[in-house]
Amino acid sequence: MSYELTGKLRNLVPYQPITGAYKIRLDANESFLPPEKELVERLGNAVSGVDFNRYPDPFATNLCKTFATCYNLDADCVTAGNGSDELIGIILSSFLKRGETVLTLEPDFSMYKFYAALSECQVQSLAKQNDLKIEPDAVLDALKKTGARLLIFSNPCNPTSLGLCRADVLQIIEGTDALVVLDEAYMDFWDESVLQTVCNYDNVILLKTCSKAVGAAAIRLGFAVACKRLTTAIRAAKSPYNVSSLTQAAGEILLLEQSMLQRAVAEILRSRDELQTALDAMEIRKCGINKVYCSCTNFIFLELCDAKMVYEMLLQQSIAVRLMGKHLRITAGTREENAALLAALEQILEDKA
Numbered sequence: 001m002s003y004e005l006t007g008k009l010r011n012l013v014p015y016q017p018i019t020g021a022y023k024i025r026l027d028a029n030e031s032f033l034p035p036e037k038e039l040v041e042r043l044g045n046a047v048s049g050v051d052f053n054r055y056p057d058p059f060a061t062n063l064c065k066t067f068a069t070c071y072n073l074d075a076d077c078v079t080a081g082n083g084s085d086e087l088i089g090i091i092l093s094s095f096l097k098r099g100e101t102v103l104t105l106e107p108d109f110s111m112y113k114f115y116a117a118l119s120e121c122q123v124q125s126l127a128k129q130n131d132l133k134i135e136p137d138a139v140l141d142a143l144k145k146t147g148a149r150l151l152i153f154s155n156p157c158n159p160t161s162l163g164l165c166r167a168d169v170l171q172i173i174e175g176t177d178a179l180v181v182l183d184e185a186y187m188d189f190w191d192e193s194v195l196q197t198v199c200n201y202d203n204v205i206l207l208k209t210c211s212k213a214v215g216a217a218a219i220r221l222g223f224a225v226a227c228k229r230l231t232t233a234i235r236a237a238k239s240p241y242n243v244s245s246l247t248q249a250a251g252e253i254l255l256l257e258q259s260m261l262q263r264a265v266a267e268i269l270r271s272r273d274e275l276q277t278a279l280d281a282m283e284i285r286k287c288g289i290n291k292v293y294c295s296c297t298n299f300i301f302l303e304l305c306d307a308k309m310v311y312e313m314l315l316q317q318s319i320a321v322r323l324m325g326k327h328l329r330i331t332a333g334t335r336e337e338n339a340a341l342l343a344a345l346e347q348i349l350e351d352k353a
């Protein structure tokens with residue numbers, strides 16, 4: 001006799017982040033900006049003030065209030081999570097019955113399918129057309145045809161870097177009874193958020209994260225924003241002490257730094273534009289680059305003639321980017337990192353031309 005794993009575990013493809021000591025990391029869409037020195041000090045003080053022998057506040061009350069104040073929301077519409085990843089897992093495991101259908105758009109953030117599979121939901125995927133844009137009518141059609149009870153997608157999208165404008169997002173939300181989980185992880189880099197209106201709908205959960213523009217991937221903090229009824233359900237379904245006291249303390253300080261966030265976004269966008277311009281120019285010279293997408297995020301998505309070869313040659317030079325089939329996803333880095341990436345890329349593509 002031997003213990004047998006369930007099929008869903010045997011078939012599970014784990015998320016495979018790049019590990020290893022690469023000099024330049026442009027693979028995970030993190031911010032390249034560490035917090036300013038004075039802020040690090042305040043974070044340290046907050047951490048040392050934590051009651052280490054006590055459990056955290058189960059509802060992260062002060063943190064959610066701070067978030068609500070910063071974004072002009074009702075705190076009863078906000079739930080904190082251990083990264084938005086945790087919130088995605090909670091939502092996909094509790095808002096659907098086993099066997100019900102989740103609609104995803106392809107390509108999109110891989111964790112949606114991962115958590116859906118763990119939750120024993122059916123996943124139906126609507127393939128984006130050649131330009132990789134989202135078509136609201138096609139999405140509504142697919143919701144009808146599949147009978148999906150839940151739609152989840154990122155806007156702007158990881159990995160395509162493309163954004164869907166507010167009116168189109170609202171058309172989808174208003175055109176369906178399904179629950180729409182709208183992941184705005186990269187919306188700080190664009191300005192078509194529907195954050196201010198989601199609480200007026202009874203079928204939307206909006207996700208935000210501190211891992212990208214806020215530059216705090218280390219603390220694992222994300223938020224779900226939804227009407228009170230949905231928020232009550234999310235809070236009921238989460239594990240009681242999901243966000244650590246350390247994260248709650250640090251998160252409150254970081255959220256209050258809205259002017260720092262604005263400065264960081266401006267600097268990251270400057271870097272993103274620099275990469276975009278340089279890669280657009282390489283695309284025009286046709287040196288092994290088929291298409292560079294116009295980014296609404298802090299990364300560039302591009303299609304190459306031989307993405308795998310380029311990816312591996314970059315790794316040999318200790319530069320990590322993300323390989324996704326025939327595409328690469330390259331996070332905007334510091335000036336030096338961008339320059340090193342571009343020089344390496346030029347050389348690789350020229351040698352092969």
Ligand SMILES: *Cc1c(COP(=O)(O)O)cnc(C)c1O
Pocket residue numbers: 029082083084085086109154158183185208209210211212217220221222
């Ligand atoms: C990075 C990212 C997240 C953030 O996840 P965290 O768990 O909050 O770090 C969520 N959604 C998308 C699409 C992302 O790219």
